[in-house]
Amino acid sequence: MNKRYIGRFAPSPSGSLHIGSMTSAFVSYFEAKHNNGLWKLRIDDIDEERSKKNYAEEIIITLEKFALIPDEIYFQSEHIKDYQNYLNELSEKDTYFCDCSRKTLQQLPQGLAGSIYNQTCLEKNLKYGAMRLKADEMKLDFYDQHYGLIKIPSSHKSDFIIKRKEGFSYIFCCVIDDYLQKITHVVRGSDLTYSTPQQIFIQKKLGIISPKYMHHPIFSLNGKKISKSDQGEPVIPENRFEILMQILKSLHQNIPKNIRNYNDLLTQALTFWDNSKVSKSFDIAMD
């Protein structure tokens, strides 16, 4: 029962694609295509504050210019009903509402996967607020296809939010999306490593088979990860040859010689893609 490999790239359309998100796009693409699989695109466009429709469109066009053509495009905003249906399937005894203020929550200690909640609202029997999933039975170890066994200290265990008053949490949507898109392999940046146990836990609660997880190192600038908020410069498709070169170098791939055009470079890069060469550190320094 060899299931076909189905991978995905799920950028948040809060800004243009930068070198960090392009790295994720390429790694997930190479992994999927190297396994004769499908590569699907997901647009995380439900966080209305951050998402802007024009970014979603821009992302699709940019990927096209890099000749990364998804086998499916999925918009989170079209699946709000699905999120609610799956949320309803969770047992009431596994969840509770929390009405702690933002200020209170900000004072909580920060763990690897977000703040560590002190269960203040566990016994309050609230009818409204943010919904938390009880995490007592959550397993914190998981096997990562790149880094191997990931172990998170149990002190980082915390009842986490799956739905806010404003909408579903990223963690929860991601699980449902991966399921609905039939994703078999999740390939993404190492900044999301520690949210994986939470996602595996939700899958378990919903009786969903977990996909395999592979995280890859992310670019960091002076030890800080590059994200849209601290402005990784948007990639310029006209520079696609240099950009792919830079990404291949940072991932320690064989750089094909005597290639001058982008499409040949992409073909060669895919042919010789070797994930075992990629660094096992969590980030790659960028000058």
Ligand SMILES: [Zn+2]
């Ligand atoms: Zn609370």
